[in-house]
Amino acid sequence: MKFKPANNIQDLQYFGEFGGVNPSISDSSTYTFLSAKTMFDTFEGNTDGCYLYSRHSSPSNLYLAEALAAMEGTETANVAATGMGAITPTILQICGSGDHIISSRTIYGGTYAFLKNFTPRMGIETSFVDITKLDIVEAAINKNTKMIYCETVSNPLLEVADIKALSVLAKKHNLQLVVDNTFSPLSISPAQLGADVVIHSLTKFINGSSDTMGGVICGTKDFINSQKSVIDGASMLLGASMDSLRASSILKNMRTLHIRVKQHSKNASYLAEKFEADGLKTVYPGLPSHPSHEVFKSMMNEEYGFGGMLTIDAGSLEKANTLMELMQNKNLGYLAVSLGFYKTLFSAPGTSTSSEIPLEEQKEMGLTDGLIRFSIGLDNDIERTYQMMKECMKEVGVL
Ligand code: PLP
Numbered sequence: 001m002k003f004k005p006a007n008n009i010q011d012l013q014y015f016g017e018f019g020g021v022n023p024s025i026s027d028s029s030t031y032t033f034l035s036a037k038t039m040f041d042t043f044e045g046n047t048d049g050c051y052l053y054s055r056h057s058s059p060s061n062l063y064l065a066e067a068l069a070a071m072e073g074t075e076t077a078n079v080a081a082t083g084m085g086a087i088t089p090t091i092l093q094i095c096g097s098g099d100h101i102i103s104s105r106t107i108y109g110g111t112y113a114f115l116k117n118f119t120p121r122m123g124i125e126t127s128f129v130d131i132t133k134l135d136i137v138e139a140a141i142n143k144n145t146k147m148i149y150c151e152t153v154s155n156p157l158l159e160v161a162d163i164k165a166l167s168v169l170a171k172k173h174n175l176q177l178v179v180d181n182t183f184s185p186l187s188i189s190p191a192q193l194g195a196d197v198v199i200h201s202l203t204k205f206i207n208g209s210s211d212t213m214g215g216v217i218c219g220t221k222d223f224i225n226s227q228k229s230v231i232d233g234a235s236m237l238l239g240a241s242m243d244s245l246r247a248s249s250i251l252k253n254m255r256t257l258h259i260r261v262k263q264h265s266k267n268a269s270y271l272a273e274k275f276e277a278d279g280l281k282t283v284y285p286g287l288p289s290h291p292s293h294e295v296f297k298s299m300m301n302e303e304y305g306f307g308g309m310l311t312i313d314a315g316s317l318e319k320a321n322t323l324m325e326l327m328q329n330k331n332l333g334y335l336a337v338s339l340g341f342y343k344t345l346f347s348a349p350g351t352s353t354s355s356e357i358p359l360e361e362q363k364e365m366g367l368t369d370g371l372i373r374f375s376i377g378l379d380n381d382i383e384r385t386y387q388m389m390k391e392c393m394k395e396v397g398v399l
Pocket of ligand 1: 353
């Protein structure tokens with residue numbers, strides 16, 4: 001049967017403590033026990049349904065985690081305070097001193113900086129490769145390799161990882177395939193294609209209102225429990241736990257995710273086609289000109305489209321900056337990092353979200369000065385938006 005992520009979310013049923021249509025918010029950091037023995041057993045991990053301390057878990061966090069696990073089709077999930085608060089403990093739970101990671105070279109700048117500059121301090125080495133070249137990925141595997149890390153659709157270059165093929169490779173060499181699916185919620189379900197762990201920054205599309213940070217790790221019960229272990233669990237011990245009030249607000253926003261993703265995709269697809277026809281160098285997985293268009297198509301849950309992210313090349317940083325300022329002045333969006341907002345957001349990744357990547361390496365991976373990354377908003381009248389953007393582009397000489 002076809003995997004239906006939004007149905008899985010819809011089919012969950014929660015009631016509040018007094019019959020409310022929303023679950024009650026667990027507004028407590030700690031929990032009482034009627035007997036000291038139960039407290040001991042809970043610390044030992046031998047009691048189900050007992051809460052200990054909210055850094056470990058809370059009812060509100062579990063509701064949200066359950067919805068996210070349903071969306072990705074994994075056994076369970078654990079939410080975190082930020083996307084990085086999900087990524088870093090996952091890497092550190094799987095890898096220790098002497099281990100090796102193969103990572104896509106085009107990933108979010110923070111993750112790149114963590115793997116490049118931080119984990120070597122702990123004796124973890126990373127090879128950064130072109131993840132779309134499976135022979136290069138396989139050639140980089142050595143006897144210490146534990147993990148393949150990638151983003152389904154990469155930030156900011158929108159390279160598409162072939163999750164199915166990577167999972168075959170991972171299984172063949174007994175590696176964990178960890179996939180950050182932040183750019184393509186609902187559109188692609190990496191766990192259904194063989195990923196072992198799926199991560200999201202909830203800060204983006206899933207929450208969708210740019211009012212909070214959040215992250216999630218979706219995986220097997222064994223893996224998630226190991227991360228929550230009071231003895232040696234990276235999520236529990238590093239402490240980037242989500243607050244219950246936030247978990248409850250993100251859960252409420254998730255109910256409209258399927259509608260929002262469709263609109264983001266519809267608008268982004270419209271603009272990408274127009275920009276490309278106008279002669280702009282445009283990258284969007286939904287365009288047949290995208291090198292991995294067919295790979296995306298082979299993986300996608302069709303009704304959600306190709307997502308809300310696209311890039312154009314304005315030719316130079318100066319032009320990119322002038323264009324973004326002008327578009328902001330015309331209220332076509334905001335010059336801001338992040339993504340998944342109702343309003344279009346744009347930024348030049350080379351000098352912002354990917355500035356952690358040295359200039360030489362940016363060049364090598366094709367991250368040009370004039371690249372503008374767009375997170376296309378929910379505009380009801382995208383034709384009008386396009387006309388206004390086109391005027392701006394003409395004014396600054398991009399078109
Ligand atoms: N993964 C991707 C693809 C991102 O774009 C980001 C943030 O921009 C993150 C992870 C990190 O998430 P957060 O900012 O919520 O820590």
